[in-house]
Amino acid sequence: MLVSKVREALICLKAGRVTLGYPFAPNDPKPGFRGKVTVDPDLCFGCGGCANVCEAGVIVVSDREQHYRLLEFFWGRCTYCARCEEVCPEGAIRLSGQFETATDDARDLCMRLEVFMGPCQRCGRCFPPPTPLDKMMTTGFRHGLEGGRA
Ligand code: SF4
Numbered sequence: 191m192l193v194s195k196v197r198e199a200l201i202c203l204k205a206g207r208v209t210l211g212y213p214f215a216p217n218d219p220k221p222g223f224r225g226k227v228t229v230d231p232d233l234c235f236g237c238g239g240c241a242n243v244c245e246a247g248v249i250v251v252s253d254r255e256q257h258y259r260l261l262e263f264f265w266g267r268c269t270y271c272a273r274c275e276e277v278c279p280e281g282a283i284r285l286s287g288q289f290e291t292a293t294d295d296a297r298d299l300c301m302r303l304e305v306f307m308g309p310c311q312r313c314g315r316c317f318p319p320p321t322p323l324d325k326m327m328t329t330g331f332r333h334g335l336e337g338g339r340a
């Protein structure tokens with residue numbers, strides 16, 4: 191019994207330190223670590239692809255006005271799956287190496303991003319009309335047909 195314990199102690203001493211020094215020493219995550227999600231507002235063009243694939247419902251997209259799209263992020267729901275990063279065509283949304291996300295202010299877990307959307311030069315709208323009825327009421331889609339409908 192004693193011999194086996196001594197042997198165990200020797201093995202442990204030989205192995206040296208096997209735990210991280212964090213939080214007493216900095217901890218740099220390895221490449222590929224999936225930490226806090228960051229969004230670059232200069233790269234995002236509001237396509238909504240990230241919101242489409244986010245199963246956790248972190249990203250909510252709404253069109254409040256004709257010329258801007260609102261993206262709301264509720265980070266408290268994030269599961270760090272990285273699907274948003276995979277689909278973003280601009281590399282605007284990324285998972286960083288930041289893992290210290292605890293906060294005592296719930297506002298830190300929400301983010302709003304207003305993205306300017308250029309309207310169509312012909313019809314003045316940003317996106318296809320949501321319903322066939324709206325589509326019928328929209329004029330100016332066809333060339334050479336004044337007041338024509340789409
Ligand atoms: S972050 Fe990327 S995927 Fe999401 S809306 Fe912006 S451009 Fe599209």
Ligand code: SF4
Nearest residue numbers: 244268269271272274
């Ligand atoms: S990492 Fe996953 S859960 Fe978090 S915002 Fe991106 S898609 Fe949603």
